[in-house]
């Protein structure tokens with residue numbers, strides 16, 4: 277039996293929960309012992325807003341540790357990964373995805389429709405802010421940041437200062453707090469971020485034994501869905517900087533599995549949006565994503581950035 281595999285993880289409650297889940301399923305399926313190695317990232321040390329630190333701050337410290345052979349593998353929230361591939365590293369598994377939808381945590385058990393005009397609603401992502409504005413509910417949308425627990429505390433904690441927050445259902449679920457969700461938002465109202473709810477299990481591409489071992493955790497339908505959503509995002513990034521949302525569903529068709537990909541680009545003020553969809557086979561997931569991005573650009577997605585009030 278090989279010595280314990282070193283799984284690098286951030287110290288946040290969500291990162292630890294995700295890393296432990298993957299470690300446990302690896303031990304259960306392959307009998308391999310795994311030890312968690314805590315990696316402190318510049319993002320954890322800094323008080324600056326994530327937007328000022330740039331994309332992927334939480335990811336790069338883990339990747340540096342992988343390339344320096346300080347750890348053997350890492351578990352990322354897939355939606356936090358930059359779209360470009362990373363030299364020397366390989367995503368060996370996409371485990372079965374959690375519910376990708378966004379969730380509302382509101383005071384007094386309220387749903388979105390039950391919040392009164394003027395109610396304060398907090399969320400971090402420009403994608404969610406834009407879609408909340410697009411609903412025209414006359415809510416006061418407040419940008420917030422921080423980890424999942426501190427965002428829920430803004431509504432339910434002793435010093436609560438907001439009526440509601442919107443966050444990824446998957447993060448709340450992994451922290452065992454689904455009971456506090458007052459509504460899971462329909463993707464027709466709030467289309468999720470590409471790859472939301474999915475994990476990426478990453479190791480060095482040269483570590484062939486480990487690539488194979490970790491491959492046991494891969495869930496093909498989840499990988500296909502994420503591949504379609506991320507291909508759409510990657511293609512759009514070249515042509516458009518407005519908020520992007522995507523959601524792929526797999527269904528059994530007459531001729532085998534079918535993928536149904538929905539995509540949206542929304543102006544930051546929510547005043548304008550382009551929403552389109554495409555279908556195809558899971559084997560063509562990347563092509564479906566690229567084609568949908570081209571459709572969205574064709575329909576004017578690249579012009580949506582300028583329309584703030």
Ligand SMILES: NCc1[nH]cc(CCC(=O)O)c1CC(=O)O
Pocket residue numbers: 353354355356424442443444445446447448471472473474475
């Ligand atoms: N941006 C932070 C982040 N990265 C992954 C998740 C949740 C878990 C997931 O989407 O897999 C969250 C929190 C949130 O968006 O509410």
